[in-house]
Amino acid sequence: MSVRIMQGDCRDLMPQHGPFDMIVADPPYGDTSLEWDERVENWHHLAVQCLKPTGSIWVFGSLRYFMAEGRHFEAAGLRYAQEIVWEKHNGSGFHADRFKRVHELAVQWYRQDAAWGEVYNEVQKTNDATARTVRRKKRPTHTGHIEAGHYVSEDGGPRIMRSVIYARSCHGRAIHPTEKPVDLLETLIRTSCPAGGLVGDFFAGSGAAGEAAIMTGRRYVGTELDLRYAAAAQGRLASILPLGAAA
Ligand SMILES: C[S@@+](CC[C@H](N)C(=O)[O-])C[C@H]1O[C@@H](n2cnc3c(N)ncnc32)[C@H](O)[C@@H]1O
Numbered sequence: 001m002s003v004r005i006m007q008g009d010c011r012d013l014m015p016q017h018g019p020f021d022m023i024v025a026d027p028p029y030g031d032t033s034l035e036w037d038e039r040v041e042n043w044h045h046l047a048v049q050c051l052k053p054t055g056s057i058w059v060f061g062s063l064r065y066f067m068a069e070g071r072h073f074e075a076a077g078l079r080y081a082q083e084i085v086w087e088k089h090n091g092s093g094f095h096a097d098r099f100k101r102v103h104e105l106a107v108q109w110y111r112q113d114a115a116w117g118e119v120y121n122e123v124q125k126t127n128d129a130t131a132r133t134v135r136r137k138k139r140p141t142h143t144g145h146i147e148a149g150h151y152v153s154e155d156g157g158p159r160i161m162r163s164v165i166y167a168r169s170c171h172g173r174a175i176h177p178t179e180k181p182v183d184l185l186e187t188l189i190r191t192s193c194p195a196g197g198l199v200g201d202f203f204a205g206s207g208a209a210g211e212a213a214i215m216t217g218r219r220y221v222g223t224e225l226d227l228r229y230a231a232a233a234q235g236r237l238a239s240i241l242p243l244g245a246a247a
Contacts, residue, residue, distance in 0.1 A: 002198075002219040003210055003237055007230035010202040010223040011043050017221045018050025021120065021197030022189065024209045026060040026180060030068070036226075039069065043202060044076035048111060050200065054120050056081060056110040058188050060180065066107060078109035081116065086184055088169040103164075106188065124191050125158035161187070175206035175232045185212035193218050207233030214240055 006013050025047065030039035047057055057078065061069070073080075084106050091102035110119045135150040153159060167181040185208055193199050195217050201209040204222030206229060213220035214237065224230040 001214065001217075001241065002221075003214055003241060004220065005204055005207055005210060005222045005224060005230060005233045005237060007225070007227055008223055009225055010040075011046055013223045014200055014202055014221070015046050015050045018198075018200060019052045019055070020050055020200035020221075021052055021055050021218075022193035023047050023051055023055065023057040023200045023202065024185065024188070025057060025202045026178070026205065026209075027203045029062050029065040031062055031064055039065075040203075041072075044072045044078070047200075047202060048077045051111060053111055053114045054118055056108050056119050056121075056192050058106050058108050058192065060086075060104060060106045063105060066105065073109050077112045079112045081108040081110050081119070083107040083163070084188075085164045086180075087164055087166045089166075090169060090171060108192070120192060120194055120197075122191055122194075124161040124187055126161050127156055127158055129153040129155065129157040129159035131155045170208075175236065176208075176229055179206045180208050182208050182212045182215065185209045186216050189213060189216050189218055204233050205229055207236045210237045211240060 025043075027040050027043070028037045030037055051057060059073070086104045086106060088102045088104070091100045110116065131154050133150060133152045137148055165184060165187065167184040170179040170181060189199060189209070189212050193213075193216075196219065198219045198221065199209065199213045201207075201220065201222035204210065204224040207222060207224075210220045210222055210233065220237075222233070224233055
C-alpha cells in the first residue's frame with residue numbers, strides 16, 4: 001500500500017502528487033495567539049488543481065475560521081457541500097465566561113466545475129434506526145429536486161449517519177496538540193474516497209489521516225511543515241504498515 005508523509009510546505013509538495021480522490025485539510029485555524037497557530041494563505045487553489053473532478057475536500061476549522069476564510073474557498077473554485085460537527089468528550093476552554101467548547105467543524109467542498117451527482121459520495125449509515133414508515137409526498141423547496149417516495153425502517157436497522165459525530169479527542173495520548181481522532185477521519189474517508197483511492201493530506205500533523213487511510217484501505221500522501229511532527233508521523237505510519245511496505 002502506498003502511504004507517504006513528506007516534510008515540507010504543502011504548497012510546494014502536494015500539487016505534483018495528485019490527482020487526489022479526496023483531500024483532507026486541517027490547517028492552523030489562526031484563532032489564538034499561539035506561535036504555531038498562524039493561518040496559511042494561497043493553498044486553496046493549489047488543492048483544487050490536484051483534486052479529481054469527482055473528488056472533494058474536507059477542511060477542519062472553527063466557525064470563526066470559516067467566516068474569515070470562506071471566500072478563499074469560493075474564489076479557488078470550490079462549492080460548499082455540507083459540514084459535520086465533531087463532538088469531543090472534553091473541550092478546549094479559552095474563556096471562563098463562555099460555553100465550554102466541545103466541538104469543531106469539518107466542511108466538505110467540491111469543484112464548481114463538477115455536479116454534486118458526479119462527486120464520489122458513499123453515504124454512511126449507523127445501525128440505530130427506530131421502527132417507522134416515512135412517506136415523502138412533496139419535495140422540500142430548499143433542497144432542490146427530491147423524488148416522492150417512502151421508506152420503512154426497523155429497530156436497530158441502518159439509517160443515514162447524523163451530522164453531529166461524537167469521537168473521543170486524543171488528549172493524554174496525542175502526538176500533536178490538535179490531533180484529530182482516527183475513527184472520525186475513517187468516516188470521512190469512507191464517505192469521500194473510493195476503496196484503493198488516493199487521499200491527500202495538506203496539513204498532516206501527527207499523520208492521523210494516514211492511519212485512517214491505512215485502516216480503510218486507501219492510499220495516502222501527506223505533508224507536514226514541522227520537522228518534529230513530520231518525523232513522528234512517519235514513525236507512526238511505519239509502525240502500523242505491514243512489514244516491508246514503504247512509508
Ligand atoms: C491543525 S494541525 C494538523 C493536525 C493533524 N490533522 C493531526 O490530526 O495530527 C496543522 C499542522 O499544519 C502544519 N503546517 C502549517 N503550515 C503548513 C504548510 N504550509 N504546509 C504543511 N504543513 C503545514 C503545522 O505544522 C501543523 O502541524
